[in-house]
Amino acid sequence: MAGKNPGVSTRSKGAIKFSGLPSPLDKTEPPTFRQIIQYSYFLMNTYPHLSCYGISKLIANDVINIWKAVNPRLPLLNENSVVVKVNMLCFQKAKQINRKHLPAAQTKFWKEKIDTLFDISSCSCKLPxxxxxxxxxxxxxxxxxxxxxxxxxxxxxxxxxxxxxxxxxxxxKIGPKGTFQLGPIDKTAIKKRKGEREIQQKTSPIESTSSIQDHVSPSTSLSHSSSPSDEADYIQPDSSLKVPYNLTKIPRFALELVRGDISSNLGASLGNALLLDLRAMALI
Known part of the structure; x- marks a missing residue:
């Protein structure tokens, strides 16, 4: 019956499947074609009564969430388009290769492409x-x-x-990891930093807002008036803040602050100081 989950097994249960063994999806990086197919095998084993469309929808939802987590500003295909793309890969091409129903030229093409990015960005240019x-x-x-x-x-x-x-x-990239990656959370280092901050807060007086203003001059702030085309690149400031914080987004820096369990106030101060230093060195 069309749309029914055929399971991982084909005519030969002992045959090696295209792309490898069933595997959960790594959620620290946008997946490759191989990882998507392996994840489909994993879900077919886990939910044997789920239809092909149902599995494609689960995969599409997980993939979209991964892309949004690693870089939330990238433009993505809509969910339906991703579902169609997943279904075509897992339940048409992979299935045809496993059953040896795909022409040799197409089989070679997919084997060469298997470890490249399963791209769901709506950007269709080559980014020259x-x-x-x-x-x-x-x-x-x-x-x-x-x-x-x-x-x-x-x-x-x-x-x-x-x-x-x-x-x-x-x-x-060729394989699951690119140059830019999310690193694993170092729980030991986080615990150590928490202890150091608690000791520092007990032994050092908190610097007042006025003293911060003495060190950060408005003339050195990187904030500037934004044009309509720049509105997406800047965060609207909180009117209650008296310190001239820089408003430029630095998402990877912010991500590492979150993963390192750094407080918002300390993270904002570090980010502002970093951008001021970069400006002083004429790097931005």
């Missing part, structure tokens, strides 16, 4: 790297060392400037 004098870059900075990665997609599908290197890295 262009020189400063290119018409799409218009960079007049002397001795510029910036890697100008351009997204030529329409506005709704355009990748933010600061996230293009990440997506380009993911698309070029």
């Amino acid at each position: 790297i262009l020189s400063c004098d290119n018409i799409n870059v218009k960079c007049d900075k002397e001795n510029c060392q910036t890697k100008h990665i351009i997204c030529t997609c329409p506005l709704k599908r355009k990748v933010p400037t600061e996230d293009r290197e990440y997506l380009k890295d993911q698309r070029s």
